[in-house]
Amino acid sequence: MSEQTSHAEHEHHIVSPKVYIVVVLGLLVGTALTVWASFIDLGPWNPVIALAIATGKAMLVVLFFMGVKYSTKLTKLTVIAGIFIFLGLISMTLADYMSRAWGRW
Amino acid sequence: MSDNPVASSTGTHSALAETGGPHHEKHPSYQRHHFETVGQQADATNFAMWLFLLTEVMFFGGLFTAYLIYRNWYYPAFVAASHQLDVRWGTLNTLVLILSSFTMAMGVWCSETRRKSGLVLCLILTFTLGMCFLGIKSIEYHEKWEKHHIPGPHYSLQSFLDPASDESAAQYGDKPLPLDMARHTEIYFFLYFAMTGMHALHMVIGIAILGYMIFRARAGAYTTGHVTFVENFGLYWHFVDIIWIYLFALLYLISRHQ
Numbered sequence: 340m341s342e343q344t345s346h347a348e349h350e351h352h353i354v355s356p357k358v359y360i361v362v363v364l365g366l367l368v369g370t371a372l373t374v375w376a377s378f379i380d381l382g383p384w385n386p387v388i389a390l391a392i393a394t395g396k397a398m399l400v401v402l403f404f405m406g407v408k409y410s411t412k413l414t415k416l417t418v419i420a421g422i423f424i425f426l427g428l429i430s431m432t433l434a435d436y437m438s439r440a441w442g443r444w
Numbered sequence: 445m446s447d448n449p450v451a452s453s454t455g456t457h458s459a460l461a462e463t464g465g466p467h468h469e470k471h472p473s474y475q476r477h478h479f480e481t482v483g484q485q486a487d488a489t490n491f492a493m494w495l496f497l498l499t500e501v502m503f504f505g506g507l508f509t510a511y512l513i514y515r516n517w518y519y520p521a522f523v524a525a526s527h528q529l530d531v532r533w534g535t536l537n538t539l540v541l542i543l544s545s546f547t548m549a550m551g552v553w554c555s556e557t558r559r560k561s562g563l564v565l566c567l568i569l570t571f572t573l574g575m576c577f578l579g580i581k582s583i584e585y586h587e588k589w590e591k592h593h594i595p596g597p598h599y600s601l602q603s604f605l606d607p608a609s610d611e612s613a614a615q616y617g618d619k620p621l622p623l624d625m626a627r628h629t630e631i632y633f634f635l636y637f638a639m640t641g642m643h644a645l646h647m648v649i650g651i652a653i654l655g656y657m658i659f660r661a662r663a664g665a666y667t668t669g670h671v672t673f674v675e676n677f678g679l680y681w682h683f684v685d686i687i688w689i690y691l692f693a694l695l696y697l698i699s700r701h702q
Contacts (some may be wrong), residue, residue: 353557358640359550362594374535374697385701397686400685401686405548418494425502428509429505433512
């Protein structure tokens with residue numbers, strides 16, 4: 340069954356406006372939260388929380404506004420591969436800087 | 445030997461052309477001949493759009509990596525320079541862009557459910573919100589111009605060497621930076637203009653395409669079942685929104701508590 344559906348072309352899924360409204364409200368709340376959190380002194384956690392909230396918001400946009408949640412396996416794989424390579428490149432660059440010039444700028 | 449396949453393929457071609465009439469009725473006019481079904485065509489186009497967006501991720505990724513490294517190296521300079529941005533303008537712009545993403549998503553829905561006037565309205569709203577974003581951005585850029593915070597020969601260290609003389613710096617109780625560190629604020633502003641400038645360029649391109657789409661949507665182009673263009677433009681617009689979500693967190697909210 341699943342074999343068949345993966346071979347058959349993708350049924351076009353129409354996301355209901357209700358989902359979009361919930362998502363946009365989530366994004367607005369996330370924005371308020373991240374601004375509020377930035378004014379509190381959390382030491383090293385400030386950038387972590389700011390990035391975590393930004394990533395949460397980005398996930399909402401990718402999954403619902405961009406419809407990846409309802410898309411084909413190919414699209415999902417493409418998105419995941421992109422994020423993976425991006426993070427891989429960043430880690431390798433950082434590993435290079437941290438192991439060679441860190442503290443000597 | 446090479447003549448035969450050519451001849452036969454031309455033969456097949458003309459045979460197809462003759463029966464072209466009935467052949468065309470089997471599928472909608474917007475389906476290209478090299479796709480078997482409309483669904484296959486939509487999937488392929490969607491995949492291509494995502495591949496393009498991945499190249500965009502890599503492009504902005506380079507800028508984000510540069511930001512990450514310099515921020516770690518010259519953190520005090522980044523904090524002081526970041527205090528020069530007005531968090532209220534940044535927040536307002538984030539709200540504007542999120543709303544524009546919402547109106548774009550609703551536009552895709554209108555296109556899917558064949559609501560022509562709804563689609564035109566959504567596209568006009570998205571267009572207007574996009575223009576609002578650029579308007580607010582230009583107010584911010586103008587402020588940087590007036591304070592000589594644009595990297596280059598006229599760059600001024602005044603706000604960082606003598607923060608008491610600067611309203612935005614004084615507001616956060618910034619202490620004067622040593623000259624060496626103060627000079628590195630220019631790197632922050634270089635990255636600020638490179639990143640927000642590239643983002644703004646994407647907005648300008650998006651707004652231009654939106655203008656074209658409004659024109660086409662009024663003629664009923666996207667409400668006859670062929671939603672691919674609106675859908676893929678939506679992907680682009682949402683992607684630009686995501687970039688801003690990160691830019692806002694990284695450039696504006698570095699250390700408002702200090």
